[in-house]
Amino acid sequence: MLFSRPTSGGSRRRVTTAIAGLAVASLALTACGSSSGDDASGKATKDATVVFGSSAITNTLDPHAVLSSSGRSYSKQVFDTLLTFDADGNLEPGLATEWNRIDDTSIEFKLREGVTFHAGGAFTGDAVKKNVERVTSGDPQFGTMAGRLASIEGVEVKDDTTIVITTKDPDPILLNRLTLFDIIDPASFDKAAEEPSGTGPFQLTEYKPADSITLDRFDASWRATENVKTVTLKQIADPATLVSALKTDAIDIAFGLPSDMAIQLEGAGFENTTRSAGSAAINSLVADAEPKLADVRVRKAINLAINREEFVDAALGGFGKPNGSQLLQEGYIGFDEDLESYDYDPEEAKKLIKEAGVEGLELPIATAPLFKSQAEAVAGYLNAVGFKSEVVIEEFSAFVGTLLQKSKYPLLYWQTDYFDLRDISSVVRLGPQGGKAQEHIDNAEYQKLFVAQGKEMDADKREDLIEDMAETLNENADVLFLAWPENVYTAGKDLGDLPLGGDSLVRFEKLVVTE
16 A cells, blocks of 8 residues: 655645755755756755655564555665656666566576676576565565465576566566566675675665665665765654654755645745655445445445545645546556546435435544544544544554554555556555455455456457446445545755656665755
């Protein structure tokens, strides 16, 4: 799950990159989105220090053991993947410089030469093979990442710079999945959670769990620049404290502030930059926790209870677009512009509630602290039509467990992560679940389509399957659609835009700091 950012003018900029800020000793600095040289705002400096504040930084330094996307701002700086997305969402070389699909189940990769790990070892095809074997070994700590590589049958190392990855079945988006697979130095596997060694432009110097991660520049990286020397990722869970840290220059960038706080800061001279994440703000409707949610009339009543225009303005601060129709937004494969939206109709919602005999049904909503105000808005709409709803805030890691495994709460407010893969397959939480994990969508037709699209290599047929998924989800109101939100970055107005990759992550090595 989680977070994300288009462009318009005005005081609230909507740009294709996110905002950054920095503080370097006693210098007053600004950052710009350019990747090299001086600009009109001043002379470019070198060896800058950047402090980035966020409500969560990571649950582990080992990128193979992460539970969510919250650690990717860290891992993007320390590790490389075989492929990555450019700013327009196209695949571009990472540790692999070329790739060629041999057939539906085999892809050959040419690897970048002359790359070394932080600990000094050479990056070769054997390292890729060992990384895949580590993640797919069955060790439960790698469960989340193993799910992303589940289609891989094996890796053949033809020589140091040539490998072939084969899959058990056709996997139309394996290349997209590999953008999330960080390559760790095999020599550091046993200590990856304490002393990780990657090939990225920054290497770990200090880690204080649930507090901060400090990184120094790795001069031997193929992505190294002289612009930024040190990056600190600071975890500040309380939004008010995050605002205070920004105002006192303790941090240079605040990521993911509640919209009301971001707007207040804008009025105080700070600047917000947003970028569409391709994400969807939804509520899972967990029938396993409340059997009455199995009644489609109840699910439709919930969807008809929401004023989405008002929700976006009040709960998202205007940072998003109302959505009452489907998960995917325009620009993503499978978006259907003809799909009807659930409009705000409280009287029809009350009628359906009465027909279903669920007046006063208790529908508590669990969520993480970051989404408190949004969930409270949803609870207000539900109470107004005759349900009884309140918000239950769980600490972030606890909520991840609730979301991924089992929830005792019938409604879960969260935001999808499909922007990670730029594909519906990223929303694995809404697909078939294995083991003890709870189903979020009890709809056999949807689950059948979810599996089928994941193996369909014909692009047109696959798009048709994804559109069918959207249609059945819409007809059955299997989730509460709310909005397509944007991520918000807040910094001083004298700071420029951060360079972001197509994965919406900050590329600190590309940041140019000016005096």
